Amino acid sequence: MKSELDFAHEFVPGSSKRTLLLLHGTGGNERDLIPLGREIDPTAAILSPRGKILENGMPRFFHRFAEGIFDEEDLKKRTHELADFVGAAVEQYELAADQIVAVGYSNGANIAAGLLLLRPETLRAAILFRAMVPLVPEKLPDLSLLRVWIGAGNQDPIIPTSETQRLVELLRNARADVTIRFFTAGHNLTNNEIEIARDWLMSWHD
Secondary structure, rough: HHHOOOEEEEOOOOOOOOOEEOOOOOOOOOOOHHHHHHHOOOOEEEEEEOOOOOEOOOOOOOOEEEOOOEEEHHHHHHHHHHHHHHHHHHHHHOOOOOOOEEEOOHHHHHHHHHHHHHHHHHHEEEEEEEEOOOOOOOOOOOOOOOOOEEEEEEOOOOOOOHHHHHHHHHHHOOOOOOEEEEEEEOOOOOHHHHHHHHHHHHHOOO
């Protein structure tokens, strides 16, 4: 099974059943979001892969043609590849398959949204910071068992608020339980929204 762990990645064991799947932004790596993951849930295990695509030497999770214009075929392929990696990691590290929460930023949030739309069984929930609509599937999945929290900046120069709303509508049309919060911020994260995302995750009662 180890041979299927085909992403460079970091794994940090946790003391609870939850695993945070950390998905970095353009130019990040498998270590970038570990401090963020620890802030959001200090007891969860951490699984943090590095994107395989290089754009001008910067790792990403899928190709794009230009800012905000994605290579949909590559996005689909990379989303399935990432879902397969998560499945292999669940076996390798003996994780609870029904307790995987994606935490993605920018490009990582977009491929996390891709997982929700194409391979929803991979995730229990997702925290998406600065996400866009990755693609519109031919058939919407049933996301009625999934919770999604979206953090957006109302001064984000890359993602207009209308694009965030489009993602919310798409996920809600698929019956996901979506919480959307706009912050007085640009594309970078604020401490306030990290705290609010943490509180949202910690408020669950199974």
